Amino acid sequence: MTRAPQERLWTLQRRAAPYVFVAPFIVVFCVFMIYPLCNSIWLACRYTNGPQSSMFVGLDNFRFMLRDPDFWTALKNTAVFACCSVFLQLPLSLGLALLLNARWVKARNFFRMAFFSPHLVGQVFVAILFSLIFLPRYGLLNRAIHGLVGFGLETKWLMNAGLVMPALVLTALWMYVGFNMIYFLAALQTVDKGLYEAAMVDGANRWQQFRHVTVPGIKPVAVFVVIMSTIGSFQLFELPYVLLQGGGPDNAGLTIVMYLYNTGFSTGDLGYASAIGWVLVLIILTISLAQAKVTGLWRTEP
């Protein structure tokens, strides 16, 4: 006896369901991710002038980049910013999380919200807000400094090549310290309280408890946060672009992505922009894989 057609239809819809469910994703993913990704390799080997005319130049784009002073300026600025994120911002986030995690802290949720709130303001809006905060005379920062030490009301943060990077780092601190704190706080709350008691019974002091209980407990999350903020730092664009309305004095705020944007969409050389993009990919992959390896992310814990 053959199965009723209705039942066959029923089995068919069950079999087909997963393919139908992933289909919209796969179509968009292929057209706007896989295809452009392959296309960018092809583009990186071409000299282009706008989206229509192009000429094959092999590896000339990469050769040119090695001798391009603007590229090296961008790379240096971005690397300095990334170092500040990892070595200045993340320790502050961790410190803040440790403070908030102490068992006798009152109104923990209020503080958590307060520290997180800058992240609700998008990068462009943060940049606009801080372009006014850094103003001489009117700006909040100079007025605060003036109030504390009695001078510095006229400091032109965004006009002085030496002060541009500190201004960027300060803005990023305001925006991201509380954001990364959320991750550290969540990790700290998963550390087994019993381990601290056991360590105390064994006579471990605060530092030893931190070193041997807290650090191993939050390590996976810490590695994740370090890698994510390195990747994010190397993609820095909106903050300096809006804050300085370009690269700033002496290109002190030029970043890799800003340089990519300028070459591709102001100068119109999509080929060179793709080449810069691929160098960015290589830098990010190398650094995050190195970080994962050094910190033993893949080592299986016993």
Added chain:
Amino acid sequence: MTLKRRIGDTAVGMVVHVLLVLLACITLAPLFWLVCAAFKSPEDLFHYTFASPHPTLHNWRVLFEKEPIFRYVANSVFISSGITLLQLLTASLAGFALAKYEFRGKRPLMVLMLATMMIPGQVLLAPTYKLIYRMGLVDTYWALALPAAVSVFGIILFRQSMLQVPNDLLDAGRIDGCSEFRIYWEIMLPVSRPMVGAFTLIAFMGAWNSFLWPQIILQSQHRFTLPIALNNMIDLYAQEYGALMAGTLLSILPVVVLFALLQREFLAGLTSGAVKG
């Protein structure tokens, strides 16, 4: 615990609280300054650091008279909600398929997804622009919505949360005669409500604050979104800081409101991927 130790703890507690309050004030000061500046007359901007005793709507009048600000708000709301809905739909469907079905090509697909997550999106700017140009979609909203219609990160979030839904629940639905799509719509989505809430906020914030791609794509002023419009106002309003601050305040309000509604889900969803690993 000895008395001496307890007094020591109280002292440390005091210091910690004072430190926390101080840091919270420093963090909130720029936001408070922004709110104050939006309601200060140009003369008062220099005289009072924070609130002025004569609040005024002058800045808002300037903003609304000189700029089609309602148009920008409407554009931003329209495009951000559209992208959020698209991402929610594609991510929850694909996340469901990857969590609860076995199908051909599932492993390679997941490997490919994870691999592309490591690649910074900026490398796609030039080739995607070329593609959009050839499709004739430059300066349209399609150019903003189509490449942003899927989120690999969102699929991974939905897959993780849907893996925890017991299979018995789905089988019970099948016995009751639910089609696979009804199982998704009437069982999976309601059960994943926290993740839907979290991802709505993540996707909306991403679209609302998006700048680089719209800056490349949008050319006509009547299609500008708030970030693009406000960035253009910086030079024009060099003497009207107050109006610029009013515009900024207006631009961040929708995200703040949405966050207030969804904060519990959001903070849980944000860290779930990292902490549960």
